[in-house]
Amino acid sequence: MFEKEQGLIEEKIKAYCDANGIALAPLKWTAIPFAGEWGIATSFFQTAADEARAGKGAGKPVPARAQEMAEQVKGQIGSVDGVSRVDAVKGYLNVYYKTSEYAHRVVDEVLASRTDFGRGAPKGERVMVEYAQPNTLHSFHIGHARNTILGETLARLTEFAGFETIRASYPGDLGLGVITVMWMYEKFYKGQEPQGVHERGQWLLKLYVEANVLLEKKENETPEETAQRESYEAERREMYRAYDAGDPSVRELWRVTREWALEELRDVLRILDVKMDVWFYESEVDEPSKAIVEELIQKGIADDERPQGGAVIVKIDEKLGLTKEKYRTNVILRRDGTTLYLTKDLALAKVKFETYHVDRSIYVVDVRQSLHLQQAFAILKLWGFPQADKCYHLGYGFVSLPEGAMSSRRGRVVLFKEVYDEAIKRALAVESERSGNIPEGERVKIAEQIGLGALVYSMLAVDNNKDIVFDINEALSFDGRTGPYIQNAHVRANSILRKAREARYELRDTGYGFDFELTKHEIELIEQISQFPVKVQQAANEYRPLVMAQYAYDLANAFHSFYHAVPVLQTEDENMKNARLGLVAAAKQTIANALRLLDIQAPDVM
């Protein structure tokens, strides 16, 4: 927001260096890291070090020389519009803003842009974010929730930062797991169907777990048990074969059960306020992907070892001319002619590039699939897609339970829906304890927003590359560094504004100013608000939702401190009252914008 002033100072620094024959290193600006004062800072360490290396430093230690430069620059700067003072400290040049002027500018900008405050200029690039890729028939657990929340937040960030953004889901609706549930249903539960979208979806998971018990080889099996198990196994294999052969009744069973699972998925996405633009289904990518295998053989990228009884493989390192093993070799078509995960991902990437004209392709996928995705990207590069360089795997650590890894197969999972229901229950309990002023008809809706806010924030507040051991009490905490803490800041800001309206106090847009002595709380809050556009860009460019999660907390924290220490409605002075109401409105708006990017609702009361 203050590029002009920064530019002016930079010119002065450059002029000083030119006049003194100093080769200036690129200037890096940061916020002054001391609370209560507001401005920007840069240092001269790099320049001094460069000078010393060039043998021109006159033997002076670098820090001392940096400080000397900072002092001399300070002497040269004179007065700059909008700058109250300049300090040279420990090699740093600190430029302090005239807070009254900038405060007015920040508040004005927020109130003029409203929901668009912080939005970046269009970048002319199209991004696709692929996330929410659960297997159908397995129900949606808390690990899928981490994936979906990360993906959705990232999509909101890239979109708001100025990228045209496409959201893509890629459910796995094929494979042995799916067939296993179908077999179980057909054999033991045919004709049954629980009522309720989630009940039905969770029931499918129950069938899956039961089936795996029947199909798993046990220790000390009796011959009868072994025969029984092998007979089940044969039935399952037969169903898989029948599905592949296009058997109409098996296909119909597949279609019906798949729809049950997808209905549940769609409802989970509705709860999470995720609106997918594109659905890629594994079943629809499977057949076309076989064609690309031929293409890759033709182009000399893949080696066909089928004549020797092998598979179709890509020797990635060799084709890239690497001597050290990095991407290794991988199979893109089994010897029986069926496809693999990698095959389908290659075909899907081609569709993304050619049909959707994607410039950047982001995959939100478990970190354990890192090598596979690196292999896919490398093959895309060999294939001649320049977009391969802008494929990015946003890997995330897996979510486990205190008792160990989650396992759909064993039914050892925490389902998203269970946690969501519990979150609402807990939020309602807190509401009835301390929120007397919520209208009866809104209590559940607010509880949903708070409960989900807690859960979502707990997923975003940890860096994506870290594993999470899921603890429901931590995930659903409403105190401290949590979603509800940030939501509460929004509520409190709203409360002040509502009271002002109720008192028929009219907020004047103009004619007020921050030309009074600002408290450190006001300065800190204004500084935080002004940082929002920068944080949006940083989070989007680095593909790091955590940056925004961190920022939202810092902003809310600044507001809570301000709220506690600085009176607004009780302010005697009309001008000051106006200015502070404007600041509160700007803070509320910025908190709301930040929460929106985090896929968290911003309630007006709680």
Add this chain to the structure above:
RNA sequence: GCCCCCGUAGCUCAAUGGAUAGAGCGACAGCCUUCUAAGCUGCAGGUUGUGGGUUCGAGUCCCGCCGGGGGCGCCA
């Protein structure tokens, strides 16, 4: 055997190579007749796993070691 990630306060986690390594939880002490106490203020808590190296400057980069997790051609 090779590759990737992690190791920071009692616990859970932050920190574009830069100023005094920061939050939350937990503990302790305060603050509700005053805009919502899901809050605020104060206090305590650190040899950033370890040994070297690079650098004016290292939690951050490089090498080794220790500890934990993950991955490595016909699973996804």
